[in-house]
Amino acid sequence: MTTIYLIRHGQASFGAESYDQLSPNGELQAKILGQYFDSILKEAPYAVAGSMRRHQQTAGIALEQCFPEASVVTDSAWNEFNHQQVFAQYEPRFNEPHLLKADVDKEDNPRAYLAKIFEGAIERWTGGDYHHEYEESWPHFKRRVETALQNLCNELAKTQPRYAVVFTSGGVISVAAGKILGLSPNKTFALNWAIANSSMTTLRLVGNEPQLLSLNEHHFIKAENPNLLTWI
Incomplete structure (x- = not known):
């Protein structure tokens, strides 16, 4: 039976000219994460990563700690939605990432402020009235992720590796979990906001269908250094 680990990338560079770079x-x-994998995985996993730089960097650094010989399949179907465009369509000035970061930094509770902005932007994106204004609409993103998950499960059902690891993003993991649990868009993206950087969400493959075993495990980071826990 295959265990699938969905990994959110490590903390990226929020507010920088390019977010798509690990801090x-x-x-x-x-x-x-890689050191933790070294302690729990008994053999090299089947590894997949989105094509974004933060996915590739997280995969490379993590696997170097445990299975440096492992190859990584790159699949852009596991890429995150364009969060910068989603923010900018909600508030045009946020098309400049440093302006959003400046607003966040001024707040007494930056995470709560960003959560409020995120909620409003996501409601607009998923609401149904503005799908035509986005390069990738919510229905298209949802369908892309669900198809990527099912294609992976079909492949793993044939090859039956002991482990599979997918390096991706919080929105993707939320949609995958939301599909399994039958969640609404609002509840799906409530999960997204809670998923920590480099956390793991674990699935068990039964036949070619995924079952959710755990969500957002990040105790291994907290045990090493609680100050390393990040969500942005």
């Missing part, structure tokens, strides 16, 4: 914290989170 120093993100690199350390990925290293700790």
Whole structure:
């Protein structure tokens, strides 16, 4: 029976010109993840990563700690939605990432403020009235992720590796979990906001159908250094 680990990338570079780059914290989170894999995985996993730089970096750093010989299949179907466009369509000035970061940094509770912005932006994206304004609409993103998950499960059902690891993003993991649990868009993205960087969500493959075993495990990072836990 195959166990599938869905991994959110390490902390990226929020507010920078390019978000798609691990921060120093993100690199350390990925290293700790890899060391944890070294203690729990008994053989090299079948590894997949989205094509975004933060996915590839997290995969490379983590696997170097445990199975450096493992190859990684790159599949852009596991890429995150364009969060910058989703924010910008909600508030045009947020098309400049540093302006959003500046607003967040001014708040007494930055995470709560960003959560409020995120909720409003996601409601607009998923609501149904503005699908035509986005490069990738919510229905298209949802369908892409669900198809990627089912294609992976079909492949694993044939090859039956002991483990599979997918390096991806929080929105993707939320949609995958939401599909399994039958969640609404609002509840799906409530999960997204809670998923920590470099955390793992675990699925068990039964036939070619995934079952959710755990969500957002990040105790291995907290045990190493609670200050390394990040969600943004």
